Amino acid sequence: MLATMEIVDLLDRSESIGRMILESETMQQYQEAKRALENDKEAQKLIKNFANMKEHYEDVQRFGRYHPDYNTIMKKVRSVKREMDMHETVAQFKRAERNIQKLLDEISESVAFSVSEQIKVPKNGMALTDTGCSGGCGSGGSCGCAS
Incomplete structure (x- = not known):
């Protein structure tokens, strides 16, 4: 019974950490960047264009360099991805995404290393x-x- 209560307490505390993350400035910035991305018609068009081009890329990738359109598709995919990545709203979202991931990684590392450096x-x-x-x-x- 004691082990069960300890586990319940740990889970409660982890939920508390989750709520703190949700209320953090980093998460607020991520949510704002996500909303901006979802509402930016030009960014959505670029994302859709990239997704379509990625489908062509995956078809070509099955055959590799032997596919007749390999070089053309590879160049086009890189060009479309660069155009999408250079769009300011997309870039802001990716920065916010990296920041929230960094925060989560730091929290995971802190918890793990407080238990053992070998984790x-x-x-x-x-x-x-x-x-x-x-x-x-x-x-x-x-x-x-x-x-």
């Missing part, structure tokens, strides 16, 4: 892996792995 803690929202790559990227390095 592995994910960084930048990455799952715990030994290689830095879950293999889902096709080992093309697009996920940020070192392939």
Whole structure:
């Protein structure tokens, strides 16, 4: 019974931390940036354009360099992504997203290291892996792995 009460207490305290995060300035900035992004018609058009181009990219990626449109699609995807990323509203949202992720990472690290310095803690929202790559990227390095 005692262990159960300890667990309940820990869960209550973790919910309290969650509420504090939701009320933080970092989270407020993230919410504002998200709303701005959702309401920016030009940004939404760029995001949709990138999503469509990404579908073409995935089709081409199955065949790799052997696909006749490989070079064209690769250049176009990079160009469309750059255009989307350079849009001010998108850039602000990505900054806010990185800031909230950094806060969550710092909290996770603080909790984990208060228990033991040997505990592995994910960084930048990455799952715990030994290689830095879950293999889902096709080992093309697009996920940020070192392939």
